[in-house]
Amino acid sequence: MRAASIRPRPDQIAELTRGLRLPLPEISSLHLNIIAEGLLQAFADIRAQAPVTVASGTEAEVTALLEARLNAMIEVEPLWGQLVLCVARRKESVSFDGSHLEKRPDLSIYLSNRNRSFPLITEAKIIDSAASKTESLYCDNGIRRFVEGEYAWGNREAFMIAYIRDGSSIGTKLTPFLSNAGSRSPPGYLVETLPVAKGSESYDLASSTHGRNFLYSSGLKDISEPGSISIWHLWLP
Template sequence: MRPTAIRPRPDQIAELTRGLHLPLPEVSSVHLEIIAEGLIRAFSGICLEAQATVASGSEAEVTALMVSRLNAMIEYEPLWGQLVLCVARGQESLSFDGSHLEKRPDLSIILSNQNRGFPLIAEAKIIDAATSKTEVLYCDNGIRRFVEGEYAWGNREAFMIAYVRDGSSISGKLVPFLSNAMTKAPPDYCIEELPVTIGAGEADMAISRHERPFTYLNSSALADGPGPISVWHLWLA
């Protein structure tokens, strides 16, 4: 069987975006904060009940636990249940031009008030220097996927989740790394704004902003380009 050719597929994009104008409207900061708080609660819960897996399991194992807990929360947390229809792991999606038909972001959070073809995307990565899982991998295999239109290309926001095992922090690791990347010409990861800390709780959380250089395929439903994306970083330990 011959492999599928990597090529733009305007018919796929036209069908996916039928009746839509992209990029979609912003998700309100209030709703994004509720989602961040839900992710924190879910992680705290699985830490209590599956400590060994959270401490030493693979990213896929930890994320699978997260998805199960987040979906269970729909049934017993009224506010979460009103906002979130379901959460999927590895749900297939298209890249921005249809070249890839089977992109699989780690978490697809389907919101009750947003188009189901464009869920809120969260990528998850382990941060553990002892196993060479550092901020470099986090950015190369995480942030870059949003910048290049692999994930969340119809949205204006996305999440990056870190399962931190070595005591790293956003201010100690991610900000210095992105600050250095920003000095390059052009800035690596298309950084417009470095991570800014948000929230007053114990969670390590920040927002960065990144330009996206790709353009949408020609369609009356789409603007010329997606504009920048806000990435909410949530480092959980």
């Protein structure tokens, strides 16, 4: 988008949020764990069917496979089908003040019991230190987008997926990196809590909490601050 066209658009935000009070209510931890397990299952399936692409393909190639598999699961996995309406890759969305109308998060997960204008946003990144795809890039091009209101600004939670190609884990890479960032003043990525393990020990899942550095449009009655966002990290080896 050209610089001249980057400006707040309160009319866009007013229409998008008509009748809503933001941020939306929390998604339960039970449902977030089911979503994490669905993502894990879908990744295992595509890895079995397309091992070369998953092991060496681009982020877009792997995520496109994941999108297709997640949508296919709606028809064959009853619990997933009850919770998820559909999954869309690179679905255009609007930033918190309408300055950007064409933000494209990697995956938008539309849940059956949630407002359609605010899907559960999932960003995906490759972690491969040999290719200079590190936890720093993961945070700069992932977490930062949630903190600054580019993505998931009406929600209280989001997901990030890492496709691991160098043996990294949340405990060995992400947690120390965020700990160091959080020790600065102000904290980098507005870290409030470091990643805390979630779900089963058989997979690498944790959530961290981050402040957000934007305010809602003044057109949203009685609301000014979005509060913190919980980011669920699923690292897939």
